[in-house]
Amino acid sequence: MDLSSLRGIVGEDNVRDNVAELYVYGADASVHQGLPGLVVKPHSIEQVSQIMAYANSQKIPVIARGAGSGMSGHAVPMDTKSIILDMKAMNRILEIKPDDMYCRVEAGVVDDDLNRALKPYGITYPPSPASSRIATIGGEIANNASGLRSVKYGATREYVLGMRLVLANGDIIKLGAKTRVEAAGYQIHRLIVGSEGTLGIVVEATLKCVPIPKYRCLSVATFDQLEKAGDTIGAIIASGAEPSMLELMDDIAIKAVNKTLNMDLPEVEALIFFEADGKVKEAVDHEINSMRLIVEQHGGTVTATSYDLKERTKIFGGRKKLFAALSRYKDGWACTSLADDMAVPYTQMAATARKIHQIADKYGLIMTAYGHCGSGVMHTKILMDPSKKESWDAAKKAVDEIYDFVDEVGGITSGEHGIALSKAPSWKKTHGDMLPVMTKIKFALDPNNILNPGKLQDAPDDWLTATKIRYQML
Numbered sequence: 374m375d376l377s378s379l380r381g382i383v384g385e386d387n388v389r390d391n392v393a394e395l396y397v398y399g400a401d402a403s404v405h406q407g408l409p410g411l412v413v414k415p416h417s418i419e420q421v422s423q424i425m426a427y428a429n430s431q432k433i434p435v436i437a438r439g440a441g442s443g444m445s446g447h448a449v450p451m452d453t454k455s456i457i458l459d460m461k462a463m464n465r466i467l468e469i470k471p472d473d474m475y476c477r478v479e480a481g482v483v484d485d486d487l488n489r490a491l492k493p494y495g496i497t498y499p500p501s502p503a504s505s506r507i508a509t510i511g512g513e514i515a516n517n518a519s520g521l522r523s524v525k526y527g528a529t530r531e532y533v534l535g536m537r538l539v540l541a542n543g544d545i546i547k548l549g550a551k552t553r554v555e556a557a558g559y560q561i562h563r564l565i566v567g568s569e570g571t572l573g574i575v576v577e578a579t580l581k582c583v584p585i586p587k588y589r590c591l592s593v594a595t596f597d598q599l600e601k602a603g604d605t606i607g608a609i610i611a612s613g614a615e616p617s618m619l620e621l622m623d624d625i626a627i628k629a630v631n632k633t634l635n636m637d638l639p640e641v642e643a644l645i646f647f648e649a650d651g652k653v654k655e656a657v658d659h660e661i662n663s664m665r666l667i668v669e670q671h672g673g674t675v676t677a678t679s680y681d682l683k684e685r686t687k688i689f690g691g692r693k694k695l696f697a698a699l700s701r702y703k704d705g706w707a708c709t710s711l712a713d714d715m716a717v718p719y720t721q722m723a724a725t726a727r728k729i730h731q732i733a734d735k736y737g738l739i740m741t742a743y744g745h746c747g748s749g750v751m752h753t754k755i756l757m758d759p760s761k762k763e764s765w766d767a768a769k770k771a772v773d774e775i776y777d778f779v780d781e782v783g784g785i786t787s788g789e790h791g792i793a794l795s796k797a798p799s800w801k802k803t804h805g806d807m808l809p810v811m812t813k814i815k816f817a818l819d820p821n822n823i824l825n826p827g828k829l830q831d832a833p834d835d836w837l838t839a840t841k842i843r844y845q846m847l
């Protein structure tokens with residue numbers, strides 16, 4: 374690779390090739406580890422364009438990277454010649470238009486920074502993932518991220534009005550609009566959402582905003598049976614109630630936060646958190662009361678309700694810090710995101726959670742069931758001793774069994790975090806007829822296959838043997 378060409382584009386300091394840095398940029402929040410050839414940090418659209426033109430001419434793989442918080446190996450390079458395009462320096466908020474209800478940002482802007490900047494205008498960008506403290510807008514677009522409040526507000530795709538995209542050959546194109554509606558052409562910006570960095574580099578995005586709700590009320594309810602909690606979630610949605618959040622935590626999740634965060638959540642089979650928001654307090658009261666009634670009709674007990682921010686933060690503290698709690702649940706064990714964000718029909722929520730527990734027992738693993746169940750998302754994490762090859766073999770079998778079950782009950786491999794590497798085998802199995810079409814689109818936009826190669830339809834069929842696992846020496 375000719376470093377002087379790249380240094381000529383972005384400057385000496387913004388091309389990094391020391392091994393320690395390369396090693397860090399070789400991993401994300403998944404189990405996978407790679408090693409890139411270089412890290413390049415562009416500061417402008419023109420620089421991204423020139424880097425892509427150079428990489429395309431040399432057929433060098435390029436992986437766009439935001440915060441590296443992807444959970445399935447999205448930003449992990451598959452080839453040691455790869456360039457990691459670190460987008461974090463492109464972090465300017467370019468326009469805030471409260472009267473037109475949109476904003477325009479560079480792709481490296483961090484979600485929480487954007488929402489802090491929007492707040493004084495009384496507006497917000499709501500599809501934020503739980504990782505909003507670090508996740509970038511570019512990474513969220515590439516993953517169609519969604520989160521706690523997507524049950525009411527929807528996922529990223531519904532908020533991306535337009536974007537500027539740098540193609541594999543370096544061309545800069547403008548997509549979409551600033552208006553709420555658009556009925557013109559292929560709406561390619563929607564195709565880019567969820568494309569995991571394989572079709573182009575998002576450099577700028579125009580995002581729809583909504584007013585910040587004036588009132589927000591959160592309740593938590595306990596259930597002595599998981600099935601009752603599952604039925605309640607379905608019944609709340611079917612009733613036409615409009616929760617702004619509807620979350621489930623199973624007994625293992627509850628034990629994990631009690632043990633590692635010294636919390637005193639009731640150790641029942643399941644908890645649900647339900648929230649309503651809006652501009653009129655009576656309307657919020659009405660939503661909360663109607664959900665409370667449904668909880669009680671299904672045998673649940675509401676143990677706390679509050680409008681107060683401090684109180685709400687306390688009520689929700691365990692759920693908010695669950696990932697960290699699971700990571701410390703058992704000494705020496707790792708918390709891995711392998712089969713972590715399936716979506717299933719509401720009627721299959723509890724059955725899926727039970728199945729996860731049965732599979733964990735069968736393979737001697739610890740697995741929890743929790744998530745944004747109001748949107749149909751069922752999270753799990755697989756806890757295991759990462760130093761043992763048997764644990765990985767068991768985890769692999771567990772993952773396959775979970776996905777087979779999810780497919781049987783009408784669910785999907787990923788409702789939230791995307792496919793990349795770890796989820797590709799299951800997704801390819803269930804979406805086989807779509808793959809040739811995706812491959813044609815991919816090669817039309819990226820004929821040299823330089824944009825994040827080896828992911829999605831191009832990913833290996835067995836993540837365990839075909840990728841390096843970062844926890845241990847297999």
Ligand SMILES: Cc1cc2nc3c(=O)[nH]c(=O)nc-3n(C[C@H](O)[C@H](O)[C@H](O)COP(=O)(O)OP(=O)(O)OC[C@H]3O[C@@H](n4cnc5c(N)ncnc54)[C@H](O)[C@@H]3O)c2cc1C
Pocket residue numbers: 401402436437438439440441442443444447448460480481501502503504507508509510511512513514515516517518519520521569570571573574575576696789790825
């Ligand atoms: C604790 C934790 C909680 C999480 N909670 C959620 C959640 O609630 N909901 C959810 O959806 N996800 C969640 N995630 C997953 C992850 O944070 C999101 O998918 C997030 O959108 C990734 O953003 P990022 O900036 O870290 O992207 P990265 O991980 O850096 O990249 C992700 C993908 O996007 C591509 N990409 C990045 N920037 C660009 C760009 N400018 N142009 C083109 N492609 C680009 C990369 O190539 C890669 O394929 C969570 C992760 C963690 C660690």
